[in-house]
Amino acid sequence: MDDDNFGSFTQSETDDDSNYDGCDTSEEDIDTDDTGETDDESVDESDDVNPNSDSSEEGDWVQVLANEAGPPTVRYTGHCGPIHPPQPDALPIEYLKLFITDSFVQKIVDETNLYASQWIQSHTEYLQQKKRSIVNLWIKQGQTFVNEILAFLGVILNMGLIKKPTLRSYWDCTNPSQATPWFSKHYNRERFELLLKFLHFADNSKIPPPDHPAYKLYKIQPVIDHFQRTFKSHYYPERKISIDESIIGFRGKTPHLRQYMPNKHHARFGIKVWCLCEARSGYTYGFEVYRGTAGMQVSDNGATYDLVMRLLEKADLFHRGHHLGLDNYFSSPKLFEDLWQNGTTATGTVRTNRKGLPMDAVKKKLKNKEVSERRKGPLLCVAYKDGKKTPVLLSTSSKGGYKIVKRTGKPDKIVPQIVDDYNHVMGGVDLKDTKLYSYLAERKTLKWTNKAAFSLIGTAVLNSYLLYVANTSRSHPLDRYKFMVSLVESLVQNYEPVKIIRKRRTLEQIQAVSLSPDPVGSPSHVALSADDGHKIVKLPVGKKRNCIAGHPKRVRSAIFAQNVMEEFALNALLFFTIK
Known part of the structure; x- marks a missing residue:
């Protein structure tokens, strides 16, 4: 989510140097940030109560005493860092090959050639009439192959480093001041456009019927399965992790995948992706592409509860002592208690209409900077008055009270301990998005499959860089720009561009x-x-x-x-x- 900080308590004012977003305290933002289509999971009210009701399920909620010890400590038992990495002095391309494997590239080659053959067979009459169709070049030049697809990916990555307004402007050398001869030297433009047209990842002849649960994501399911497997095979995250939503910007037609998220600054329309990321670095450890709740079995605890538990279970992160950061879209007392039972602590904002909250503390009128704290076993609930906003937070890791936050060039601030803990554990997904979109080639296209696949491949490139930083033996590792430049040069070095033979007059x-x-x-x-x-x-x-x-x-x-x-x-x- 695009969460705001607690008023003036931004991350730059804390005693940690990590780049995380702060805490969302805007009830207006909360109500609009996660609304999408009518089948969106944001329409999940199974864990809500009427906020105007005087009844509450307080249970054993008690007032927090001064200088309390806090909940019992859950020890982190994971072994964070790279898993079976390349040699410390390996080149960047070796890290990328951990995620863009030979079998994955061969799958793209096979499915692309298959779809091209199917398209040509079904458009024989059209091609006979349109002699100047670009598809006739594919027939003359032949099918694609592994080195060509690798070079194709290298061109895509380089387009993220060199931003231009149109696709053809990369090959336009009429204006010397704007020319980029690298593209025409290493790849033929018409061949590149043909690959964009025929790029495929699954066999269209085997697509399930529209009412089948696998129909919506069938065309990119091999890409999703591949990266879900490789992302967690080569790195293990640190103790602090985050779950939040990301978006792949796309305004065209999709099989009922497009969502509207007005508070997303990067793109308001697109394909929603739930991400599980390391809070410190933004490494994407797990993800799930949202396809709606139609045909999905939802438990009595609600769709958001099921999503969090499903992501952590698939990632095998239970009973490892991880500390999870969540925003108000996911948080509920029931979820935090069940995470605690599975050896995982959590901290996050919570909507005031969730079941099980201490309503006397939530509804209490507070003065500015005043808090109202209640505890129920390991679960702490804090309502905090911050100007006009009164956010409510839950945590099974924090203790009550305040903390002094040091700020560079400014007087120290006193904030609730739970606020500082939230600012340090939440924001891994936003950090990932910030890094990803800096060098992601996002060009308008009519094919949602290309947009989704390129975004996931960009995430794989980012993960390979984070793995490189954690594993390299260099005293001064390459920055991300130089890392990607090295990848581009390595991807295209074994490819000879297809030469277009045109009939010329003698x-x-x-x-x-x-x-x-x-x-x-x-x-x-x-x-x-x-x-x-x-x-x-x-x-x-x-x-x-x-x-x-x-x-x-x-x-x-x-x-x-x-x-x-x-x-x-x-x-x-x-x-x-x-x-």
Whole structure:
């Protein structure tokens, strides 16, 4: 979520140097941030109560005493860091190969060639009519192969480093001040556009029916499965982790995947992705692409509860002592208590209409900077007055009271301990998004599959860089820009661009035309032979086309020869009548 900080208590004012977002205290933002289509999980009220009701399920909530000891400590037993990494002095491409494997690239090659063959077979008549279709180049040049796909990915990465307004502007060298000859040197533009057209990851002939649960994500499911497996195979996160939503910006047609999130600054329309990230670095350890609740079994605890438990279970992070950061979209007393039972602590904001909250503390009128604290076993609930905002937080890790926060160049601040803990554990997903979109090639496209796949591949590139930083033996590791430059050069080095062979006129033909007494508009430029079977036709008013008879000045004319079998006399009469 795009959470705001607690008023003036920004992360830069804490005693930690990590780049995390602060705590969301805006009830207005809370109500609008996670609303999407009618089947969105934000319409989950199974864990809510009427905020205007005087009844509450306080249970054993008690007031927090001064200088309390806090909940019992849950020891972290994980072994964070790289798992089976390359040698410490390995090149950046070796880290990328951990995620972009040979089998994954071969899968892209096979499915792309298969889809191209299927498309060509189903459009045979169209291609016979459209001789100048770009697809005819694919037929002449042949199918794609591994090195070409690797170079294709290298070009995509380089487009994220060099931002230009249009795709063709990367190959445009007419303006020397804006030219980027690297692209035309290492990849043919028409071949690149063909790969964008035919790029596929699954067999279309095996797609399930629209009412099947796997239908919506079928076309990118192999990409999702691959990265869900590799992301957790080569790195283990530190104690502090975050769960939040991210978005792949897309405004086109999707199989009911597009969501609207007004508080997202990067893109308001797109495909929602739930991410599990390390809070300190933003490493994506697990993720799930949202496809709606239709056809999904939701427990009595609600869809958001099920989502958090499912992400942690798939990532195998239970009973390891992790500290989880959540925002008010996910948090509830029931969720925090069950996480505690599974050896996981949590801290997060909570909506005031959740079941099980101490309503006397939540509804209490507070003065500015005043808190109201209640505890129920390991679970702490704090309502905090911060200007006009009164956020409510839950934690099974924090203790009550305040903490002095040191600020550079400013007086120290006193904030509730739970606020400081939240600011340090929440924000891993936002940090990941900030890093990802800095060098992600996001270009408008009609194919949502390409947009989603390139975003996941970009996440894999980011993860490979974070793995490199954690494992390299260099005293001064490469920054991310130089790391990606090295990847681009390595991906394209084994690929020779496809040469486009065009039929050109011979020198004798050019000289013969140039010596003609009346080359412009001459009948010799038009096939008037009955044997050739041409008919002279005049284009509509205002329409012209290039002369195809070989004129060196590329004369544009409204008259052309149409290939039909008619008599020579009629052709000549029609031509001279129009002339």
